Amino acid sequence: MLLAGLKQPGRVKVKLEESAGRVLAAAVTAPGPFPPFPRSLVDGYALGPPVADPGTLPTGLAGPGVIYRLLGTVPAGSNPDITLSPGTAAAIFTGARPPAGTVAIVPRELVGRRGDFISVPGLPPGRYLELAGAEVGAGEEVLAAGTTLGPAEIGLLAALGFREVLVYQRPRVVLATSGSELLDPAGKAGSLLKSNPAGIPAGSQAGYRGVNAPPCIYNSNFYTLAAAVEAAGGRVISLGPLADNLEEQVRAYRSALEEGDLLLATGGAGGSACDFTAAAFTRVGGEVLFTELNIRPGRRVIAARSGEKLMLGLPGNPPAALVACYLLARPVIRALGGREPAPVTFPARLTAAIDRPRVERAFLWAQARASGSGWEVTPLPRRPGGIRAAIGANALIDLPPGTAPGPGEEVTVVMLS
Ligand SMILES: Nc1nc2c(c(=O)[nH]1)N[C@H]1C(S)=C(S)[C@@H](COP(=O)(O)OP(=O)(O)OC[C@H]3O[C@@H](n4cnc5c(N)ncnc54)[C@H](O)[C@@H]3O)O[C@H]1N2
Ligand code: MOO
16 A cells, blocks of 8 residues: 555666665666676686697607697786797686687696696687676676665676666655654753753653753654664655644645655654644645554554655654554665565564464564574563664564464564664
């Protein structure tokens, strides 16, 4: 439902050295062959045509081999003025272009040498001489559109002489956090702890910036979600933090829809008198797709669409916001960036029991790893409802309602990285 009707990603040229992790926006066709010239694959000798009688030979060059007289040496990167006539050869190095007249190349380990003469035990097959275009033919398609550029792909582009490459634009994700209790840890309002008044018992300090200061918490979701957006290939535009105020949110979301490809909000998704996300989405012209999901955490998720632009209101609760971001926002961001949207999921064996069944479909922070006998997964310890519960997780266990499988049983995991 979320992926339908999204805007097509834009395209941009980037320098090769800045292209790692980007997605090719068009198929790449080789402008020329690779290798661009025939070359030796070994250090050895380039041989001219053999002759039956090589004439006078130095003593000690024994054996049943064919004899050649050496005319010179061909290092890589050189263009020596040698032509091999019958019965002659040249020493050659790996990567060098064989001289004119070469019919075969032989590695130096197979050859006996005495002065300017070599003895070759039978003509080796041609596999030490690589023809021009052996790896890539001119005009051949070497990379398909949609390919994610990694070291090998970038290396191939460089080998073919490309200096820049056409990739999809990174989708612009406008990130809005709402909550009147939020304090930016990098902001001017100061630290929660520095101005802690004397007399407030240790353990209840956080939240006090003065005797009568309102109880605040740091806006951690902004940093959490910004990192998740970047990891999905998106570019973050910051909108927040916004107060729990409908007019303020409407103003902010209106500009977000102009600036961004996706509006990602967190907080105010609960449906209470102080939660304005759904109302703000509607006020800026959004058609609401849903306001709740049958999953935990992440029950409080709001989605709305305005033309090609999507608005996602994630829960304020930090781990719920991150789960919803992984399951719902990440596929959208990936699709907007020309990537395969679906998360990687597969079955894995539990190493420990699930503590209890849940009423709703649940997603549990977990660590998945490959073992000698397939994938296994360990649920992380339960913690009070904050982001700390997700530390160390590389996967979520997708737990069907009413089930609590034990060790050795198979569950479905969703990989996060
Ligand atoms: N009576 C009910 N109350 C609640 C229900 C419910 O079903 N019935 N659902 C709970 C669930 S589940 C969630 S999730 C939240 C929905 O919350 P909101 O999206 O409205 O989020 P807030 O109320 O704004 O915040 C919840 C919690 O998270 C903290 N928060 C919010 N934003 C941030 C941020 N940017 N960085 C760090 N922490 C943040 C906020 O201070 C609250 O403590 O509603 C439950 N209630
Ligand atoms: O429904 Mo909340 O979004 O699970 O924590």
